[in-house]
Amino acid sequence: MSELRHEFSWSVSRRGLADTCLRAYYYQYYLAWRGWGERAEESRALAYRLKNTTRLPMWAGTCLHDSIAHWFERRAAGQSLATAELAAHALLAFRLGYKQSRDEAARWERSPKRFTRLQEHHYAEASVDEPSGRAAAYGKRYVQRIESSARWFCESSELERVRTAEPSTWLALEEHGTIDLFHTPIHAIPDFAFRDEAGVVWIYDWKSGAEKPEHEFQLGLYTLYAEQKWGVAPSEVRCVAAYLEDGRAVQHRYDADALEHVLGAVHASITALRELHFDADAGVGDRERFPTVALGSAACTSCAFRGPCGRAGATIAGS
Numbered sequence: 001m002s003e004l005r006h007e008f009s010w011s012v013s014r015r016g017l018a019d020t021c022l023r024a025y026y027y028q029y030y031l032a033w034r035g036w037g038e039r040a041e042e043s044r045a046l047a048y049r050l051k052n053t054t055r056l057p058m059w060a061g062t063c064l065h066d067s068i069a070h071w072f073e074r075r076a077a078g079q080s081l082a083t084a085e086l087a088a089h090a091l092l093a094f095r096l097g098y099k100q101s102r103d104e105a106a107r108w109e110r111s112p113k114r115f116t117r118l119q120e121h122h123y124a125e126a127s128v129d130e131p132s133g134r135a136a137a138y139g140k141r142y143v144q145r146i147e148s149s150a151r152w153f154c155e156s157s158e159l160e161r162v163r164t165a166e167p168s169t170w171l172a173l174e175e176h177g178t179i180d181l182f183h184t185p186i187h188a189i190p191d192f193a194f195r196d197e198a199g200v201v202w203i204y205d206w207k208s209g210a211e212k213p214e215h216e217f218q219l220g221l222y223t224l225y226a227e228q229k230w231g232v233a234p235s236e237v238r239c240v241a242a243y244l245e246d247g248r249a250v251q252h253r254y255d256a257d258a259l260e261h262v263l264g265a266v267h268a269s270i271t272a273l274r275e276l277h278f279d280a281d282a283g284v285g286d287r288e289r290f291p292t293v294a295l296g297s298a299a300c301t302s303c304a305f306r307g308p309c310g311r312a313g314a315t316i317a318g319s
């Protein structure tokens with residue numbers, strides 16, 4: 001097996017974090033590097049542990065994604081999963097993760113990738129205060145999100161095409177893939193893709209939260225991914241952002257001009273981030289090259305790294 005090396009790569013989420021805060025980007029992609037080793041420096045080990053935390057809305061999305069993947073696995077095996085079973089599968093994982101986060105922090109400290117740890121617990125946020133009832137109200141919101149998402153996934157006419165696609169036509173199911181753009185490995189994870197009878201490739205992305213402008217950019221990148229991975233012309237690709245809780249399927253198609261725009265944005269981001277890149281195998285670098293956001297920024301209130309960054313007291317308005 002070849003030795004793991006720290007190399008520059010790019011993804012939509014990498015760009016998203018860098019656009020939010022370059023210091024957080026440094027913690028996530030540089031300081032956390034090799035933080036998994038038994039002899040890792042404490043600053044690296046801590047960054048690695050924090051990199052492997054999540055937040056309750058993200059955890060609800062992870063449980064939904066995993067359960068939808070399970071729905072497809074069952075379908076591939078010739079079985080079915082009804083709405084209530086899909087919701088129950090996701091809710092079981094959701095509640096287990098919450099309890100694990102609350103009760104088993106020491107195990108997460110030892111094995112951060114294997115155990116769920118919510119930033120809400122880690123930073124003792126008011127939203128997970130149980131005696132006041134706030135935790136119950138906070139959790140209920142995501143229980144409802146999971147239930148309504150499972151219903152829409154299993155029952156909506158908008159997703160009938162997905163549910164009835166024959167397994168032999170599937171191209172991707174939560175596939176971790178890499179393509180090359182501008183001599184840079186580009187990571188992408190299309191949630192689900194298949195080829196219909198007319199040869200059109202449909203790519204679906206499950207969205208557990210609200211619609212955001214960057215989703216259109218992300219799906220444009222998936223069109224380029226489809227071109228490189230499956231040899232399909234962009235004109236034959238349809239991308240769908242499926243907003244599970246809202247019950248909306250938003251279709252996007254990309255012509256040459258639109259893809260030129262996507263490529264321009266990818267190139268600009270790669271160029272800027274390559275300027276900052278250093279070999280994290282050689283050392284921890286100079287974090288001052290990665291500026292923080294202004295004190296009081298909303299980004300700090302939900303940042304995994306606000307402890308080592310010295311902003312652990314940043315709180316969400318109202319909490």
Ligand code: SF4
Binds near residue numbers: 022293299304311
């Ligand atoms: S706490 Fe704020 S400044 Fe520090 S890394 Fe996070 S977002 Fe950036």
